[in-house]
Amino acid sequence: MTTVEKIKAIEDEMAKTQKNKATSFHLGQLKAKLAKLRRELLTDSKKSGGGGGIGFDVARSGVxxxxxxxxxxxxxxxxxxxxxxxxxxxxxxxxxxxxxxxxxxxxxxxxxxxxxxxxxxxxxxxxxxxxxxxxxxxxxxxxxxxxxxxxxxxxxxxxxxxxxxxxxxxxxxQPPDILLKKKERGGINITTTVPLTHLDNDEIRAVMGEYRLNSADISFRCDATVDDLIDKLEEQNRxxxxxxxxxxxxxxxxxxxxxxxxxxxxxxxxxxxxxxxxxxxxxxxxxxxKLVRVYTLPKGKLPDFEDPVVLRSDRCTVEDFCNQIHKSLVAEFKNAIVYGSSAKHQPQYVGLSHVLQDEDVVTILKK
The missing domain is CATH 3.40.50.300 (P-loop containing nucleotide triphosphate hydrolases)
Incomplete structure (x- = not known):
């Protein structure tokens, strides 16, 4: 059977299986097997050039x-x-x-x-x-x-x-709020900070077993489903x-x-x-x-509001701002003067780790 045929067979079996306490272990295994087959399909696609090909690869530009x-x-x-x-x-x-x-x-x-x-x-x-x-x-x-x-x-x-x-x-x-720590021995230890209403211990152990995880500490900090658990185990492919x-x-x-x-x-x-x-x-x-616009304020000049430095929200420290302009700025950096919503007072002298917010105005001072 091809991978696609195996996926179809599992989907058909899941559709025919009524969900209850007696079948939760089996359904957990089936869902884990399905996720692994889909990962295999994705991996095969990458190996065979499925992510590109003529007309599909696009040179990236912009923020x-x-x-x-x-x-x-x-x-x-x-x-x-x-x-x-x-x-x-x-x-x-x-x-x-x-x-x-x-x-x-x-x-x-x-x-x-x-x-x-x-x-x-x-x-x-x-x-x-x-x-x-x-x-x-x-x-x-x-x-x-x-x-x-x-x-x-x-x-x-x-x-x-x-x-x-x-x-x-x-x-x-968002990625499911589940913590997983693999161990050499000791079995599966399950802890929760909230009640699990969609998932029972049988399903958890079935899924973990399908991934050959027989010893691990797993902590649920959200009301997770079996799909959330699989997403955590497959996080490299999500x-x-x-x-x-x-x-x-x-x-x-x-x-x-x-x-x-x-x-x-x-x-x-x-x-x-x-x-x-x-x-x-x-x-x-x-x-x-969630882009962040930062305006430059060269010393002795007016702010440049026409051409902001645009940063991703997960990369918007003063250091990221410097690297976006020119990597040599970090080596020559002394401190920065910031005006805007990220400043506690106007202006504020800050270091490289200061987190900038949208429409801040920044002057970089060199050594």
């Missing part, structure tokens, strides 16, 4: 990258055109875009790369329609725009999430990526239907063709990317 994912002919190419001015081919038939098409948008002083990916279909995670290559590129992005048709958003949303999940992408989630559900073609629905769409979390209704509501989409994009 962040956003991949457009969706079914064929959903309006991804039109959206890229409207936001970046890049002429990705547009037509009213499926699979117009056959390669990755990049473009750049400058928003609030930050250059952000947007990548129009070929449309995916159900079964993409198993290789249908070059789906592995498409999702592999999406895994490398800082954010995903999941572009959906407003006339059938929930069904398409469910299918695409399932495809991305099968490739190790976790949408709008990507946690923020996403926005871009509900396209609102020009084809009524105002009442539009009101219902706003109830979908992390969603923005738009019309790419008519350029409706793109400002709201970009504002949500900015909030989710």
């Amino acid at each position: 962040a990258s956003i991949g457009f994912v969706g079914f064929p002919s959903i309006g991804k190419s039109t959206l890229l055109n409207k936001l970046t001015g890049v002429a990705s081919e547009v037509a009213a038939y499926e699979f117009t875009t056959l390669t990755s098409v990049p473009g750049i948008i400058k928003y609030k002083g930050a250059k952000i790369q947007m990548i129009d990916l070929p449309g995916i279909i159900e079964g993409a995670k198993d290789g249908k329609g070059r789906g592995k290559q498409v999702i592999a590129v999406a895994r490398t992005c800082n954010m995903i725009f999941i572009v959906l048709d407003v006339n059938k958003p929930l069904h398409h949303k469910q299918v695409i999430e399932h495809e991305l999940e099968g490739f190790g992408i976790r949408i709008n989630k 990507k946690y990526i923020p996403a926005i559900y871009v509900l396209n073609k609102i020009d084809s629905i009524s105002t009442q239907e539009l009101d219902l769409l706003y109830r979908i979390p992390d969603a923005v209704p738009i019309s790419s063709g008519n350029e409706w509501n793109l400002d709201e989409l970009l504002e949500m994009m900015w909030d989710k990317l």
Whole structure:
């Protein structure tokens, strides 16, 4: 049997198995086996060039990258055109875009790369329609725009999430708060700081056994599910990526239907063709990317508010700021003068470890 056939067989067995206390151990084993097979599929894809190939590898530029994912002919190419001015081919038939098409948008002083990916279909995670290559590129992005048709958003949303999940992408989630420490001996020691309502000890031991972990300390600091436990054990193969559900073609629905769409979390209704509501989409994009703009203030000059240094929120110390400008600055660094919300008083003299916040103004003093 091929890996895909093995995955299908396990999924069929799980669908036929009723969940109760008597079957929890068996279901835990099946889910762990399924995760390992999916990892094998991902590894095989990388070895065979599934993450790239002609037209799929994209040279990265800008401070962040956003991949457009969706079914064929959903309006991804039109959206890229409207936001970046890049002429990705547009037509009213499926699979117009056959390669990755990049473009750049400058928003609030930050250059952000947007990548129009070929449309995916159900079964993409198993290789249908070059789906592995498409999702592999999406895994490398800082954010995903999941572009959906407003006339059938929930069904398409469910299918695409399932495809991305099968490739190790976790949408709008944080890694599970589980601590794991492997031991040489002593068996499995389970502790919890909150009650576990979705997971019992049999499932935990079944999953751990499938991963050949017979001795370990595991501490649950969240009400975890069996999928959370597997994600912890597979953490090297998991990507946690923020996403926005871009509900396209609102020009084809009524105002009442539009009101219902706003109830979908992390969603923005738009019309790419008519350029409706793109400002709201970009504002949500900015909030989710959590970028930090830092303005330079050369000694004796005015601040440069036109061209900020843009940092990722997980890399925004004064040292990161210096490295972004030029690596020699750290060696010559004496201290920095900071104005803005990160300063306790205006101005504040700080060192390299000081954490900067959005729209701080900084002067670097050299030795």
